[in-house]
Amino acid sequence: MGRGVGSRSGGGAAQPPWHSLPDEVWEHAFSFLPAAADRGAAAGACRGWLRAERRSRRRLAVANCYATSPRDAVERFPSVRAAEVKGKPHFADFGLVPPAWGAEAAPWVAAAADGWPLLEELSFKRMVVTDECLEMIAASFRNFQVLRLVSCEGFSTAGLAAITEGCRNLRELDLQENYIEDCSSHWLSSFPESFTSLETLNFSCLDGEVNFAVLERLVTRCHNLKTLKLNNAIPLDKVASLLRKAPHIVELGTGKFSADYHPDLFAKLEAAFAGCKSLRRLSGAWDAVPDYLSAFYGVCEGLTSLNLSYATVRGPELIKFISRCKNLQQLWVMDLIEDHGLAVVASTCSKLQELRVFPSDPFGAGQVLLTERGLVDVSASCPMLESVLYFCRRMTNEALITIAKNRPNFTCFRLCILEPRTPDYITQQSLDAGFSAIVESCKGLRRLSVSGLLTDLVFKSIGEHADRLEMLSIAFAGNSDLGLHYILSGCKSLKKLEIRDCPFGNKPLLANAAKLETMRSLWMSSCSLTLGACRQLAQKMPRLTVEIMNDPGRACPLDALPDESPVEKLYVYRTIAGPRSDTPDYVQIV
């Protein structure tokens, strides 16, 4: 915290004129700093700016719901209109965090209801949101407009009904990959007939049926509807009808897209899509029916985003389709596209910024012909490519070095070689050289996931060169404590570190304890940690919460265990709120 502006001693030097400016002027000035990091920096300059900034902050992002108490956050930033809160650690997405771990949204909703009556937007990610939370949201904020729930659970369609019924000014209802219990309540019908403000409706993750007539009426009367993402219950011919009612749509998710070929259905779809001149983003669970793809040809040219990660379409039809999408910026696709498909992407999509390739058969024998070649081609020909997530079965150092040379502008590079510890398939060496090339070349790299056979040396490179790296994911890599030490003693900007199945032990953790307070969180599972080190860490660093997770089957009190007991899962994060009180049996805070 900077010292107070007026405390400068000085013989006779007049204070600069801006010191007497009222707070409102500063607040207005800060409104031109949209980035939270910039606002935070301004707030650190002096008490006056701190006061002005925090009172005028409109958007708040809490990246770890346990880093602060909800009440504190609400008190500190009383004017917030839009809040985003994230809960469980990232590895919860892959089943590494048992159920009932925590991250309840309820305390946040309650605090917001008390302190932010003018709240307009709320976004929760990886949290437990109950129907009661949704009811409270609907009842507490008279101008509530945007609800975004990503990878959440704990609520049902009854809770959704409370939102649709109660939020008269709702603009966005965005449900991404949540587990929603279908209680068959007519949440869609709960939108009043007079309600017309909807701009975004995404219910793609909902399992149950929806009343199509109600949906159609809703779509017809909401003239500002820009984003519509349907679920699997809506068949193709109904999609065509909806499109005719909402031709101004910008983003469409088709839900299930599999049907036997009928020429009249094809004609209907083609005509409907031809009318959608504003369509830019397309997604859906296209189930291996290439016959209908050509119905989309009319919109291909305008598409900037294509999400086919749930589409099992393969072969020439897929490639023909993508080859028409010259303006694509974002492409998510299955590895069914294969190398020659990516070669087409490389030559067609010169504006591509983000590519994600998912494994269609992660546990299978590996029949798909997607190799390092595809990624090399795309990196060579797409000059704006900066974000990659790539699942494949083989890689070489040479390919990675070429990719690094081609694309020094990567900000996010995530490579997942399906079989752990796979070496360079030609030289049988580790992939140290390849990943080192990536971090040396891509100076702006913010996110990195490594895989394949890797020794401690790659972490030396990462620690030394990855100055802007904020998030690092490591699995089945390294050979000793040194690996972790290189990371923690380097990587100046590291915020999130998640590690699984690596031979990293206690020493580097304790030697770099102070580093952990500069980071948001650290996850380590199936490494070589023992309880004693965790105890020491907790003692040394009171502003860190050190959580240990045991096998849910046996809840053994930590105090009874000796120092040498192995720790299966460790989650460490900085917090100003002290240890949380809602831990389940299998989580213990050291």
Add this chain to the structure above:
Amino acid sequence: MLVMAECKASAACWPTRPDLSTDLRLGLSLSTSLSSSSSLQAAESIPSMPRNQVLLSWPPIKPFLRSALAASASRRRRQQTLFVKVYMEGLPIGRKLDLLLLDGYDSLLVKLCNMFKTPITYADVYQQQVPGVKAAHFLTYEDQDGDWMMVGDVPWNLFLTSVKKIRITRTDKC
């Protein structure tokens, strides 16, 4: 004092989702054995994941994608076929049979007996199960090496990967 919203409905409305705790235990037991191995310090010597011990939290794909893939994989399996030619010794015209529609040697036998209207048997051990019915024919197959083998010696799934043709041979020839 924080007001904790009562989550009474949430316990009842727990959504149906893959039971991750079971996945977790399987994953846990595998990785604990890896981490307690003393050879962990030299990663080079660690053998790669045995194929039959699938770590359910790897590769890192989200549960929605994982279940979508599982659903489409089972759909693909239903659509696959494995047609092989079946010849009966003495008959110049053969038949074709989709082996994936059968679930084992017994159903293969039943199917072929129906097709060719004659009792057939395969490996010797099965003759003992039907005493008194000495089949005039027994079952052989050509494998991927071109060798003619007795049907019934290997597990059914292994048989499916190696069978190229089936031949119903007369017992008295053997």
